[in-house]
Amino acid sequence: MVLDNASNPPTISRNALISDFGLGVAKSVLEKLDAQDFKVVPNYENLLVGDVILSSQPARGWEKYFSEDAPIQVHQRTIPRFGSSTAPKWSHAMLYVGRLHVVESQVHSKSKDGNFRSGLRVAPLTLPSPDTELVICRRKNWQSIESFDGYRRNAALYGVVDHVVAPRSYDYSRIATLALDGKAGIFSDLVRKFIKARFHQSVICSEFVLECLAIGGQMLTQDWFQVSRSKDSYFYPADFAVHPDMELHAMEYLHLEKH
Amino acid sequence: MQDLLNYSGQIAQVTPDGRSAVVALDNQIQGAALAVISPDTSGRIKLMNGKGALEAGVRVTGTAKRGPDALKAITVKAAL
Numbered sequence: 001m002v003l004d005n006a007s008n009p010p011t012i013s014r015n016a017l018i019s020d021f022g023l024g025v026a027k028s029v030l031e032k033l034d035a036q037d038f039k040v041v042p043n044y045e046n047l048l049v050g051d052v053i054l055s056s057q058p059a060r061g062w063e064k065y066f067s068e069d070a071p072i073q074v075h076q077r078t079i080p081r082f083g084s085s086t087a088p089k090w091s092h093a094m095l096y097v098g099r100l101h102v103v104e105s106q107v108h109s110k111s112k113d114g115n116f117r118s119g120l121r122v123a124p125l126t127l128p129s130p131d132t133e134l135v136i137c138r139r140k141n142w143q144s145i146e147s148f149d150g151y152r153r154n155a156a157l158y159g160v161v162d163h164v165v166a167p168r169s170y171d172y173s174r175i176a177t178l179a180l181d182g183k184a185g186i187f188s189d190l191v192r193k194f195i196k197a198r199f200h201q202s203v204i205c206s207e208f209v210l211e212c213l214a215i216g217g218q219m220l221t222q223d224w225f226q227v228s229r230s231k232d233s234y235f236y237p238a239d240f241a242v243h244p245d246m247e248l249h250a251m252e253y254l255h256l257e258k259h
Numbered sequence: 260m261q262d263l264l265n266y267s268g269q270i271a272q273v274t275p276d277g278r279s280a281v282v283a284l285d286n287q288i289q290g291a292a293l294a295v296i297s298p299d300t301s302g303r304i305k306l307m308n309g310k311g312a313l314e315a316g317v318r319v320t321g322t323a324k325r326g327p328d329a330l331k332a333i334t335v336k337a338a339l
Contacts, residue, residue, distance in 0.1 A: 139327060151326055151327055151331075154297070158297070161298070162276070203275070211274065214328075214329075215274055215279045215281075215295055215297055216297060217326070218295050218326025218331045219327045219328050220328055221281060221293050221295060221326075221328045221329035222292075222293065222328065225271070225272055225293060228272050228274075229271075229272055245328070
């Protein structure tokens with residue numbers, strides 16, 4: 001994580017969040033911040049609706065038995081198209097839908113009702129811990145395309161509506177296939193075919209964001225077309241970071257004031 | 260204000276929920292080879308009738324706007 005002015009960081013008050021977002025939306029953000037030790041949010045003045053947010057987080061829980069890095073980071077390092085770039089460190093992709101919220105396909109996590117759920121959801125965007133890094137990934141030349149703001153907003157709207165009308169779970173089996181890839185011969189092929197047949201029921205984070213951009217906003221449409229047609233194509237979080245039509249912008253942060 | 264473009268092509272890929280699709284254009288239009296039928300496209304419901312989902316392989320025509328990387332279909336209908 002890169003925090004500006006570590007000795008005197010920019011801050012925001014609870015009242016300012018409530019004034020900007022309204023009580024309901026601000027409550028969603030504040031409840032999440034109250035539940036975590038680290039009380040930092042992205043500086044939302046620098047975010048645009050339709051931005052892709054990439055996160056990098058080291059291994060958590062059981063993952064630590066295998067590596068200090070998350071499994072998707074380890075796997076992405078084996079993908080030739082990422083070469084020696086730092087892109088494989090990005091382990092999760094989300095789509096910014098405004099007011100410090102994202103839409104995402106999330107692995108199992110505890111919801112407000114105490115149950116564990118996975119899949120599509122709208123969630124507050126906060127920085128959960130000091131060892132997490134966030135970056136903004138934005139379509140290039142966005143200022144030069146007529147009504148580009150509308151395309152980005154349509155991508156976000158697609159994601160927000162889709163998570164309600166076409167809910168899908170997180171695609172663990174697709175991730176499992178990645179782990180097996182090339183290591184289990186025919187079995188790997190069979191699993192891969194089975195997974196593709198279930199593609200309408202579940203989705204991984206980066207391919208959901210890609211679908212929102214491609215169908216909702218007519219951005220990176222060729223990439224979605226290729227991934228959805230081919231059994232062997234995957235679109236990883238790192239693909240956003242190295243995509244020639246996308247550019248990275250550093251994330252800035254605001255610390256929540258204590259009172 | 261953008262002028263509307265006429266397009267024709269074949270539905271090449273449908274989204275998992277069946278509500279949207281990508282059309283492979285017969286000819287590139289302003290450099291775009293694909294058009295997107297999204298839930299905002301008018302005429303889509305008629306194409307879904309009887310099945311509840313768009314179907315790959317159907318030939319379509321319509322009007323569109325040039326989006327960032329593909330055409331955004333404003334209207335769509337089955338080609339005669």
